[in-house]
Amino acid sequence: MLEKLPDFIKENGGSKTLIVTDEGVLQAGHAERTLSILEKANCEALVFGGAEENPTNNCVSKCRDFALEAGVDLLIGLGGGSSMDTAKGCNFLLTNGGEMKDYHGYGKATHPMLPFIAVPTTSGTGSECQSYALISDDETHAKMACGDVKALAQVALLDPELTASQPKLVASLTGLDALAHALETAVCLPRNPISNIHSLEAFRLLASSIHSVTNGTASLEDRSNMLLGAAFAGLAIENSMLGAAHACANPLTAFFDVTHGHAVSLMLPHVIRFNRLDPEIDEIYRSYESFIPLVGLRKLDLADWLDTLKDTAGLKSLSEMGIGAADVKRLAGGALHQWTGRFNPCPVGLSDFEAIYSNAISDVVRCV
Numbered sequence: 477m478l479e480k481l482p483d484f485i486k487e488n489g490g491s492k493t494l495i496v497t498d499e500g501v502l503q504a505g506h507a508e509r510t511l512s513i514l515e516k517a518n519c520e521a522l523v524f525g526g527a528e529e530n531p532t533n534n535c536v537s538k539c540r541d542f543a544l545e546a547g548v549d550l551l552i553g554l555g556g557g558s559s560m561d562t563a564k565g566c567n568f569l570l571t572n573g574g575e576m577k578d579y580h581g582y583g584k585a586t587h588p589m590l591p592f593i594a595v596p597t598t599s600g601t602g603s604e605c606q607s608y609a610l611i612s613d614d615e616t617h618a619k620m621a622c623g624d625v626k627a628l629a630q631v632a633l634l635d636p637e638l639t640a641s642q643p644k645l646v647a648s649l650t651g652l653d654a655l656a657h658a659l660e661t662a663v664c665l666p667r668n669p670i671s672n673i674h675s676l677e678a679f680r681l682l683a684s685s686i687h688s689v690t691n692g693t694a695s696l697e698d699r700s701n702m703l704l705g706a707a708f709a710g711l712a713i714e715n716s717m718l719g720a721a722h723a724c725a726n727p728l729t730a731f732f733d734v735t736h737g738h739a740v741s742l743m744l745p746h747v748i749r750f751n752r753l754d755p756e757i758d759e760i761y762r763s764y765e766s767f768i769p770l771v772g773l774r775k776l777d778l779a780d781w782l783d784t785l786k787d788t789a790g791l792k793s794l795s796e797m798g799i800g801a802a803d804v805k806r807l808a809g810g811a812l813h814q815w816t817g818r819f820n821p822c823p824v825g826l827s828d829f830e831a832i833y834s835n836a837i838s839d840v841v842r843c844v
């Protein structure tokens with residue numbers, strides 16, 4: 477599939493391409509292979525390998541300087557969410573000037589942007605299908621969601637062989653995050669017929685293969701299901717929103733450096749148990765449960781199934797990471813200020829967040 481990249485570049489009028497990527501992707505050899513494919517097709521291209529995890533305005537500005545000096549007319553984001561977001565951010569600055577904070581929000585770019593092709597090497601963020609770049613402020617490290625319809629990729633090239641280089645833990649964490657995207661968009665307040673189609677298809681694909689990913693036996697078909705499922709989940713986010721599991725996850729990352737996918741995976745089962753007390757939401761979850769494969773001979777509900785996945789992936793619990801009852805108030809206070817929480821189907825107040833964190837810390841199965 478990666479071999480089709482030159483056709484997509486030509487279709488989008490690219491004569492000099494910048495591949496934006498990161499150190500890990502460089503080491504895995506994906507950038508070299510991409511360059512070789514482009515060279516054979518007489519497509520001029522160069523590589524910016526300085527994308528960083530949680531890219532900042534400074535990182536994006538370096539990429540912009542590189543692109544400006546090279547005089548490129550098409551951008552490729554090759555890697556995980558950080559590489560794709562750096563490429564999208566670079567596109568804002570290169571074509572519209574200023575700093576990333578000028579684009580915080582939606583639709584603030586007034587000039588046309590360069591064509592952009594997203595080539596994910598992980599199955600998780602769904603950034604390849606989203607018009608937002610998540611860029612951190614240089615000083616505060618607060619994440620700014622900078623969106624514009626012009627920042628959407630013209631092409632999302634999904635080649636499952638590119639995801640084979642992910643270590644098992646990374647594949648598990650990104651896959652569990654994609655699963656959370658499918659399940660949070662499925663019930664969030666702005667859900668709608670378009671997002672519902674993508675949430676359900678994402679879940680069906682991800683549910684069929686996530687167990688193989690977490691136990692390290694994923695086939696190419698499993699990787700294909702995960703990659704397409706993550707992209708559909710990205711489209712579901714693009715057309716709706718997330719919910720309380722992401723609101724709970726962000727303070728765990730900010731205060732305790734817990735990886736995003738890990739934090740979401742620990743919190744999601746408890747948010748599901750909280751949400752399904754609402755009969756309408758319970759009915760949606762039940763419709764999703766029909767796609768959960770049998771575990772042994774048992775049919776599990778969503779939250780219990782998610783618990784088995786995080787156990788199979790070998791994820792540490794909150795208490796194993798030294799997070800305890802004394803941290804609940806600070807975490808709940810942080811979660812209350814996360815804007816994704818506002819879109820949770822059931823209102824989540826401070827005491828609700830405290831209860832959800834307390835249950836996650838003591839791993840209580842029933843929330844309320």
Ligand SMILES: [Fe+2]
Pocket residue numbers: 653656657722736740
């Ligand atoms: Fe996420």
